Amino acid sequence: MEKLLSDTIKAIPASYVAEILEAAADPGIISLAGGLPHPLSFPKEDLLASINRIIETDGDKVFQYSSTQGLPALREFIADRYNKKYNIGITADDILITSGSQQALDIISKSLTNKGDAVVVENPTYLAAIQIFAQYQPEFVTIDLNEEGPDFDQLEAAMKKNPKFIYLIPNFQNPTGLTYTKEARDKVYELIKGTDTFLIEDDPYGEIRYSGQPLPYIGMGRHENSIVLGTFSKTATPGMRIGFIICKNKEFMKALMVAKECADLHTNIFGQYMLADYVTHNDYDAHIERIVALYKQNAEAMVAAMEKYFPEEVTYTVPEGGMFLWVTFPEKVKAMKLAPKAIEKGVIFVPGDAFYVSIPEGAHTARLNYTNASLEKIDEGIKKLADAISEIMAE
Amino acid sequence: MEKLLSDTIKAIPASYVAEILEAAADPGIISLAGGLPHPLSFPKEDLLASINRIIETDGDKVFQYSSTQGLPALREFIADRYNKKYNIGITADDILITSGSQQALDIISKSLTNKGDAVVVENPTYLAAIQIFAQYQPEFVTIDLNEEGPDFDQLEAAMKKNPKFIYLIPNFQNPTGLTYTKEARDKVYELIKGTDTFLIEDDPYGEIRYSGQPLPYIGMGRHENSIVLGTFSKTATPGMRIGFIICKNKEFMKALMVAKECADLHTNIFGQYMLADYVTHNDYDAHIERIVALYKQNAEAMVAAMEKYFPEEVTYTVPEGGMFLWVTFPEKVKAMKLAPKAIEKGVIFVPGDAFYVSIPEGAHTARLNYTNASLEKIDEGIKKLADAISEIMAE
Numbered sequence: 206m207e208k209l210l211s212d213t214i215k216a217i218p219a220s221y222v223a224e225i226l227e228a229a230a231d232p233g234i235i236s237l238a239g240g241l242p243h244p245l246s247f248p249k250e251d252l253l254a255s256i257n258r259i260i261e262t263d264g265d266k267v268f269q270y271s272s273t274q275g276l277p278a279l280r281e282f283i284a285d286r287y288n289k290k291y292n293i294g295i296t297a298d299d300i301l302i303t304s305g306s307q308q309a310l311d312i313i314s315k316s317l318t319n320k321g322d323a324v325v326v327e328n329p330t331y332l333a334a335i336q337i338f339a340q341y342q343p344e345f346v347t348i349d350l351n352e353e354g355p356d357f358d359q360l361e362a363a364m365k366k367n368p369k370f371i372y373l374i375p376n377f378q379n380p381t382g383l384t385y386t387k388e389a390r391d392k393v394y395e396l397i398k399g400t401d402t403f404l405i406e407d408d409p410y411g412e413i414r415y416s417g418q419p420l421p422y423i424g425m426g427r428h429e430n431s432i433v434l435g436t437f438s439k440t441a442t443p444g445m446r447i448g449f450i451i452c453k454n455k456e457f458m459k460a461l462m463v464a465k466e467c468a469d470l471h472t473n474i475f476g477q478y479m480l481a482d483y484v485t486h487n488d489y490d491a492h493i494e495r496i497v498a499l500y501k502q503n504a505e506a507m508v509a510a511m512e513k514y515f516p517e518e519v520t521y522t523v524p525e526g527g528m529f530l531w532v533t534f535p536e537k538v539k540a541m542k543l544a545p546k547a548i549e550k551g552v553i554f555v556p557g558d559a560f561y562v563s564i565p566e567g568a569h570t571a572r573l574n575y576t577n578a579s580l581e582k583i584d585e586g587i588k589k590l591a592d593a594i595s596e597i598m599a600e
Numbered sequence: 601m602e603k604l605l606s607d608t609i610k611a612i613p614a615s616y617v618a619e620i621l622e623a624a625a626d627p628g629i630i631s632l633a634g635g636l637p638h639p640l641s642f643p644k645e646d647l648l649a650s651i652n653r654i655i656e657t658d659g660d661k662v663f664q665y666s667s668t669q670g671l672p673a674l675r676e677f678i679a680d681r682y683n684k685k686y687n688i689g690i691t692a693d694d695i696l697i698t699s700g701s702q703q704a705l706d707i708i709s710k711s712l713t714n715k716g717d718a719v720v721v722e723n724p725t726y727l728a729a730i731q732i733f734a735q736y737q738p739e740f741v742t743i744d745l746n747e748e749g750p751d752f753d754q755l756e757a758a759m760k761k762n763p764k765f766i767y768l769i770p771n772f773q774n775p776t777g778l779t780y781t782k783e784a785r786d787k788v789y790e791l792i793k794g795t796d797t798f799l800i801e802d803d804p805y806g807e808i809r810y811s812g813q814p815l816p817y818i819g820m821g822r823h824e825n826s827i828v829l830g831t832f833s834k835t836a837t838p839g840m841r842i843g844f845i846i847c848k849n850k851e852f853m854k855a856l857m858v859a860k861e862c863a864d865l866h867t868n869i870f871g872q873y874m875l876a877d878y879v880t881h882n883d884y885d886a887h888i889e890r891i892v893a894l895y896k897q898n899a900e901a902m903v904a905a906m907e908k909y910f911p912e913e914v915t916y917t918v919p920e921g922g923m924f925l926w927v928t929f930p931e932k933v934k935a936m937k938l939a940p941k942a943i944e945k946g947v948i949f950v951p952g953d954a955f956y957v958s959i960p961e962g963a964h965t966a967r968l969n970y971t972n973a974s975l976e977k978i979d980e981g982i983k984k985l986a987d988a989i990s991e992i993m994a995e
Contacts, residue, residue, distance in 0.1 A: 209798075209825075217858050444663045446864055473871060
C-alpha cells in the first residue's frame with residue numbers, strides 16, 4: 206500500500222487528535238484533553254426555533270445546492286460585527302464561509318505552498334495546523350513564544366527566508382493560552398510591513414475573553430496580504446462545521462474560492478441559514494457572555510487546583526480567555542511518559558509533543574482544557590494529574 | 601499575486617460550474633444546466649420531524665464536535681443497504697462519511713496522486729472531477745465512451761501506464777447519461793484484475809433508475825483496490841453536503857481518514873444525525889420512488905421535445921436514470937458559440953467543453969439537465985434551444 210500513497214499524504218505526521226477525542230468519549234476518564242466547548246455554548250432551543258423559521262421561510266433553499274462563497278446574510282453579519290469590533294473596513298465579499306477553520310487552514314496552505322517554501326509557525330502551535338501544512342511539504346520555520354508574544358529575533362531571521370505565510374494565534378493561543386500584547390502586535394507588523402508574506406491570524410477564541418481588553422489584529426486592515434480566521438464553533442456549534450476566512454486581497458480570495466469549490470463545493474447551507482437566523486433573532490452577545498462567565502469560572506478553578514495540588518516546580522500560564530492553559534513540568538517529567546500514568550489514574554491531557562513541528566528529546570509540557578469538565582471534575586482531574594506528576598518526579 | 605500561488609492551485613483549469621449555478625439562479629432563464637435536484641426530493645416535513653427528534657433524543661451531541669469517520673448509525677445504515685442491494689459484504693468500518701462526493705474525490709486523489717502519475721478518466725467526464733484531480737498534476741489518460749461502456753482498446757492501453765486510479769461513473773454517467781452494460785462491466789474488471797490500480801466507481805445517481813435493472817458494481821467485492829462513492833445529495837438533500845466513500849482496503853481507509861481529518865475534521869454531525877433518524881423513521885424507498893417517477897416523466901418530456909423541435913442532424917442519449925442527457929450537434933455548431941445565443945433566447949445548458957480534459961477544437965456537444973425544470977419549462981426550453989441551434993446551422 207505504502208508505495209501507492211502520495212507524498213502529500215505521507216508527509217502528514219501522526220495525529221494525536223483522533224485518539225484523544227476517542228479517549229475523551231470514555232465517561233470514566235476526566236478529560237482535560239480535546240478542545241470541546243461546554244454544551245452550554247450550544248443555544249439549542251434558540252437554534253431549533255431558527256430551524257423552524259428557516260424551513261418555514263426559506264423552504265427548499267436550505268436543502269438545495271448553494272454558492273461556494275457562502276450565504277450572503279451570514280457574511281454580511283460577520284462583516285458588520287468585525288467592522289464594529291475591529292474597524293477593519295471589510296465587506297461581505299471579503300468573507301468566505303468554510304467547513305470549520307480546519308478547512309480554512311487546508312485551502313489557504315494548499316493555495317500558497319510549493320514544496321520547500323518557508324512557512325512560519327509558533328513553537329508550540331495548533332497541532333492540526335502542523336498536520337495540515339505538512340501536507341504541502343514546506344520548510345517549517347518556528348518562532349518561540351513568551352508571555353508578551355513571539356521571539357522577535359527569530360521572527361526577523363525567519364522573514365529573511367521570504368516565507369509564503371506566517372501562521373499566528375495571537376489571542377489565547379492554542380496550546381499555550383498566551384495572548385500577544387498590543388506592543389508585540391505592532392512589532393510583528395513592523396517586521397512584516399512591505400513584504401508580500403501572508404499573515405494568517407487564527408482567532409477561534411477571540412470572542413471568549415474574560416479579562417483584559419480586546420486588542421486589534423496585527424495585519425488586517427493595514428498589511429495587504431492579511432487573513433483572519435473565525436468560527437462559530439466556540440460560540441454556537443462546532444458540529445455544524447462553520448468557520449470563515451476574512452481576506453481583503455481580491456485576487457487571493459478568487460484563488461481560495463477555486464480551492465474551496467474543489468474541496469466540497471460549498472459549506473452545508475442549512476447550518477448557514479440557521480446561524481444567520483439565530484444571530485438575527487437572538488442576543489448573540491448575551492449568549493457569549495454566558496459562555497465567558499462559565500469559562501472564566503472554570504479557568505479560575507483550574508488555576509486554583511494547580512496552585513493547591515501541583516509540586517511547586519511545575520509552572521503554568523494563566524489565560525485571559527480561550528479554552529486552554531499550558532503546563533511546564535520539570536525536564537525530567539516527559540509528557541509522553543506522564544500521559545499513560547495519568548490515564549491510569551483517570552485523567553487525560555494532550556502531551557506537549559503534539560504541538561511542536563519537531564521535538565526529538567520529548568516535551569515536558571502539556572495542554573490542559575478547562576471548558577468541558579465540571580468544577581468538581583476539574584479539581585479531581587488536577588489532583589489526579591498532580592499525583593501522576595509527583596510519582597514520576599520521585600522516580 | 602500569481603507568483604505567490606502554489607502550483608497546485610494554478611493547475612486547476614477554469615471552472616464553469618460556479619458561473620452556471622449563478623446564471624441558473626436568474627428566474628427569467630430556463631435552466632437546463634446545473635445539476636440541481638428537484639425540491640420534491642427534499643422530504644422537508646419528515647426531515648424537520650427528524651430534527652426535532654434528534655435534538656430531543658441526542659441533545660448536545662448533534663451540536664458538538666464528533667469523530668472523523670462519521671456517525672456509526674448512518675454508516676451502518678449505508679452498509680446494510682448496499683449489502684442488500686449489491687451483496688458486497690461491507691461493514692460500517694468500510695465507510696467514511698464525506699462532505700459531499702466532491703470532498704471524496706479531493707481526498708482520494710490527494711492521497712494517491714504524485715505529480716505525473718497516470719490517472720484514467722472517461723472522455724467526457726464529470727467536470728468537477730477534472731478540476732479536482734488536476735490539482736495534483738497527474739497525467740490524464742482519457743478513454744472514450746460508447747452506448748455500451750468505455751472503449752476497451754483505450755482502457756487496455758491506459759492500463760499499460762500503470763495508472764494510480766481509474767475514475768468511472770458507470771450508472772447514468774455525468775455528463776452523457778450513459779450506463780455501462782453488464783458485459784462492459786465484466787470486461788473492465790478483466791482489464792484491471794490483479795493490478796493495484798484503484799478503481800473509483802462514482803455512483804451519485806444509482807438510486808435514481810427509471811428503466812432497466814440495477815447492475816452490479818465493477819470492482820467492489822472482487823477488486824481489492826475498489827472504491828464506491830455514494831451520496832444523499834440526490835435522494836434527500838444536497839445542501840447538507842453528506843456523501844460517503846466505501847472502501848474495503850483498511851490501509852487505504854486509514855490514509856483517507858488522515859486526509860479527511862486535515863480537510864475539515866469531520867462532516868457536519870447535525871446532518872448525519874438527521875439523516876440517520878430520517879431513514880429509520882421513514883420509508884426511504886417510497887420517497888426515492890417519488891423522485892424516480894418525477895424524473896422519468898421529465899426525461900421523457902425532454903426526449904419528446906427534442907424529437908419534436910430539434911433539427912434531425914442533432915442526436916442525443918436516452919438515459920435509463922440519473923439527471924442528465926447528452927446532445928451532439930453537427931460539428932459546425934460549437935457549444936461555446938451556441939451557449940450565448942441560447943441564453944439570449946432564455947435557456948441555459950452546459951457546453952460539452954467543460955467535460956473534456958482537453959478539447960482544443962471546441963465541443964459540439966452539450967449536457968442537459970431535466971430534473972429541476974417543470975414539464976412546461978422543459979418543452980419551452982428545448983424549443984428555444986432548437987431555435988438557437990437552427991440559427992447557427994443556417995449561418
